[in-house]
Amino acid sequence: MATEQSNSTTTPRYKQLADIIRNAIEQGLLADNQALPSERELAEKYEVSRDTVRKSVRYLEERGVIYSDHGRGTFVAPSIVRRMSRFIDSFSQDTQHRGGAPGQRILTVEPSAASMGVAGLLGLEPGYPLIRVRRVRLIDGAAVGLHDAYFPLPRGSKLDRAELEQAESLYKLLTEKFGFAPAEAVENLHAGSADAEDAQLLGIPPGSPILIVERITLSDRREPIEYCLMKYVSSYRYSTRIAKYSGVA
Amino acid sequence: MATEQSNSTTTPRYKQLADIIRNAIEQGLLADNQALPSERELAEKYEVSRDTVRKSVRYLEERGVIYSDHGRGTFVAPSIVRRMSRFIDSFSQDTQHRGGAPGQRILTVEPSAASMGVAGLLGLEPGYPLIRVRRVRLIDGAAVGLHDAYFPLPRGSKLDRAELEQAESLYKLLTEKFGFAPAEAVENLHAGSADAEDAQLLGIPPGSPILIVERITLSDRREPIEYCLMKYVSSYRYSTRIAKYSGVA
């Protein structure tokens, strides 16, 4: 930690240290459930305070990379846990983490007045102008899901299909072009059946079971900024991690 | 924070303060998205260091109760987010949070030698002696899910149906009687169809779509201690919160 990289002006030390530890784990230098050096040792080795080391440890613990046990030490989380983090732009990342090639086929990109349902979820007036983007999501070229996203654009802005087709990701495009800043999301999941259109687009028989995921994305001020309805074929796995039991009452 | 309760010997101050804040929110003293007093004000008012206040804030932030924004302040999370925390013993708690009465009908409590599949998931030898508990989960008396749990018991221990029928919760019983100590869990979800038996137990037509949740529960040492296969009718909602986008490389 002595002589710092060029970007150290902005990256806090605890994140730098966290990256060092995470890289060591990802490169297999530390095995599952193996103990890390003690906090005091890490502090000395990297010339930071113990409190900064603890911040790194918390940071990685929240992400399921390591875990600490009072009086015993800090350990590498088993890979089954490490692989399970969820992120907001989950489809592409999840798929890549699982070794698949994510893809998409854009169906429509069009203006859409908010229906009562969507307006309620987004906290807007019915009829409010939204953009609706419908896509088939692919893994290794095979259709696995349908995404139907609704979001407002800043007044006067436009989004066309060509733009989206070139972009690496819808979220990245929205973020860079329109200042779309997702901070958090809530998701509701349930089982359902494919209707005729779903079935045709996903290449499955009508009535097949599908996993339905509804998501509301919130800005840093916790204003709803997107509603997305997703439908997945039954071979698609949605993975999640449930953190430490929190002594609720 | 001056004169403390009797149990203050063990409860850390930051959790006591977190409880004070959470209670204020739950009692409606603070509205959604309303700003909390600044960290410095809270530190002065409750006579703790600012760092301790920050621990309380982190603690509640992880649980989706509040959120902080650099330079702006700390705010009450909107109720749509606050309601979304998941816990390991989720069914009973989730159901209660939603205003329903959770219940169960125990189908079988029996010894079961680990199949190859379950053995692999639990990191045991096939044939290892396990207990298998099958239950129908109810909300307001109506069947909504099937739980099929497998776990090892300490050598020589036994678990019978009568015991389970009296217990408040399977987890509580296992924890208190056998030192079962869940620290974390991973879940995989996908859509499927009810077979004849599922359909009969859930009171739905065979072939109906169901939400299939597989869970592996891990101990504080991250050893797998339970595998549970859950099937839910399509009206059941599985809710989750996706925390702040974490700058993963």
Add this chain to the structure above:
DNA sequence: TAGTGGTCTAGACCACTCG
């Protein structure tokens, strides 16, 4: 008993937001 993580303090300075 030695070593580990957990809590707590008091103070400093930086980075960000907003009027």
Add this chain to the structure above:
DNA sequence: GAGTGGTCTAGACCACTAG
């Protein structure tokens, strides 16, 4: 510029685990 949260330090003591 005033106020907010974010980072960092150095040190102290407690609680837990294990040989």
